[in-house]
Amino acid sequence: MPQPVEQQITIIYAATSGGLDDVPTLRVQEFEKLFQQTMQQAQSKVLEEIRTTKQVSDAARAAMDQVVAAVKSQMQLGQPKAEATTGAPKPAAAEKTAGAPAAKPSGGAAKH
Numbered sequence: 448m449p450q451p452v453e454q455q456i457t458i459i460y461a462a463t464s465g466g467l468d469d470v471p472t473l474r475v476q477e478f479e480k481l482f483q484q485t486m487q488q489a490q491s492k493v494l495e496e497i498r499t500t501k502q503v504s505d506a507a508r509a510a511m512d513q514v515v516a517a518v519k520s521q522m523q524l525g526q527p528k529a530e531a532t533t534g535a536p537k538p539a540a541a542e543k544t545a546g547a548p549a550a551k552p553s554g555g556a557a558k559h
Contacts (some may be wrong), residue, residue: 450483453497457486457511460503466515470524481518490514 458479461467470478486494493510497503 451494451498453494454483454486456497456503457494458482460508460511461515464508464512464515466512466519470519470522474522474524478518478522478524481521482514485514485518486511489517 461482490510493507496507
């Protein structure tokens, strides 16, 4: 069964506003389910506003941002991005590499 358009709009907003940037891929469906439940329970007026006006007001954006934060907190997310989910090297590893003895320069600089 397709989702109502106002629910589609709210989850698209959550994703495109950066709200899911630190949600691990394997937990996105969990986030979406909790987000939609919370929107229906705590922000039903926002859903109604979107459905009837076909607009997303600044107040609706603020409410959705609050729900994103609440759901991430409930899921114990929102801490800095975990390296495992981003694939980026840990800064400590980069520092160790940077502190390691460097290879001698190739001498490509001006040598007279």
